[in-house]
Amino acid sequence: MEDKIKEIGIDGEGRLYLKPAVETFPMIYREAMEVHWSSEHGCKLVASSDVTWVNIPAELQAQIVGEQGA
Secondary structure, three states, X not given: OEEEEEEXXXXXXXXXXXXXXXXXXXXXXXXXXXXXXHHHOOOEEEEEEEEEEEOOOHHHHHHHHHHHHO
Protein backbone atom coordinates (compact mmCIF):
# COMPACT_ATOMS: atom_id res chain seq x y z
CA MET A 1 0.00 0.00 0.00
CA GLU A 2 1.17 3.55 -0.70
CA ASP A 3 -0.17 6.93 0.42
CA LYS A 4 0.86 10.49 -0.36
CA ILE A 5 1.97 12.79 2.42
CA LYS A 6 -0.20 15.90 2.36
CA GLU A 7 1.67 17.89 5.05
CA ILE A 8 5.09 17.85 6.71
CA GLY A 9 5.79 20.26 9.52
CA ILE A 10 7.46 21.12 12.78
CA ASP A 11 5.05 21.79 15.63
CA GLY A 12 5.34 24.39 18.39
CA GLU A 13 7.42 22.02 20.52
CA GLY A 14 9.94 21.37 17.75
CA ARG A 15 8.65 17.90 16.79
CA LEU A 16 8.59 16.80 13.18
CA TYR A 17 5.19 15.52 12.03
CA LEU A 18 3.51 14.41 8.83
CA LYS A 19 -0.07 13.93 7.71
CA PRO A 20 -0.93 11.23 5.18
CA ALA A 21 -3.59 12.04 2.57
CA VAL A 22 -5.75 8.97 3.24
CA GLU A 23 -4.32 6.55 5.81
CA THR A 24 -4.82 6.95 9.54
CA PHE A 25 -2.78 5.40 12.32
CA PRO A 26 -4.97 5.76 15.42
CA MET A 27 -2.73 3.71 17.71
CA ILE A 28 0.57 5.21 16.52
CA TYR A 29 1.14 6.87 19.91
CA ARG A 30 1.68 3.37 21.31
CA GLU A 31 4.50 2.62 18.88
CA ALA A 32 8.16 2.93 19.78
CA MET A 33 10.28 5.75 18.39
CA GLU A 34 11.66 5.52 14.85
CA VAL A 35 8.66 3.79 13.31
CA HIS A 36 9.37 2.32 9.90
CA TRP A 37 6.01 2.73 8.19
CA SER A 38 6.61 0.32 5.34
CA SER A 39 7.39 -2.63 7.66
CA GLU A 40 5.30 -2.24 10.84
CA HIS A 41 2.27 -0.73 9.09
CA GLY A 42 2.58 -1.95 5.52
CA CYS A 43 2.23 1.57 4.15
CA LYS A 44 4.80 3.45 2.09
CA LEU A 45 4.40 7.20 2.61
CA VAL A 46 5.71 9.39 -0.20
CA ALA A 47 5.99 13.16 -0.47
CA SER A 48 4.56 14.52 -3.71
CA SER A 49 5.21 17.86 -5.35
CA ASP A 50 2.04 19.30 -3.78
CA VAL A 51 2.99 18.55 -0.15
CA THR A 52 2.37 21.46 2.25
CA TRP A 53 5.43 22.44 4.29
CA VAL A 54 4.80 24.01 7.72
CA ASN A 55 7.71 25.66 9.56
CA ILE A 56 10.25 23.60 7.56
CA PRO A 57 13.28 25.58 6.29
CA ALA A 58 14.12 25.16 2.59
CA GLU A 59 17.36 23.31 3.44
CA LEU A 60 15.48 20.70 5.47
CA GLN A 61 12.81 20.37 2.76
CA ALA A 62 15.52 19.59 0.23
CA GLN A 63 17.09 17.04 2.58
CA ILE A 64 13.74 15.29 3.20
CA VAL A 65 12.92 15.14 -0.52
CA GLY A 66 16.48 13.96 -1.26
CA GLU A 67 16.21 11.13 1.29
CA GLN A 68 12.99 9.96 -0.31
CA GLY A 69 14.78 9.44 -3.60
CA ALA A 70 17.60 7.44 -1.98
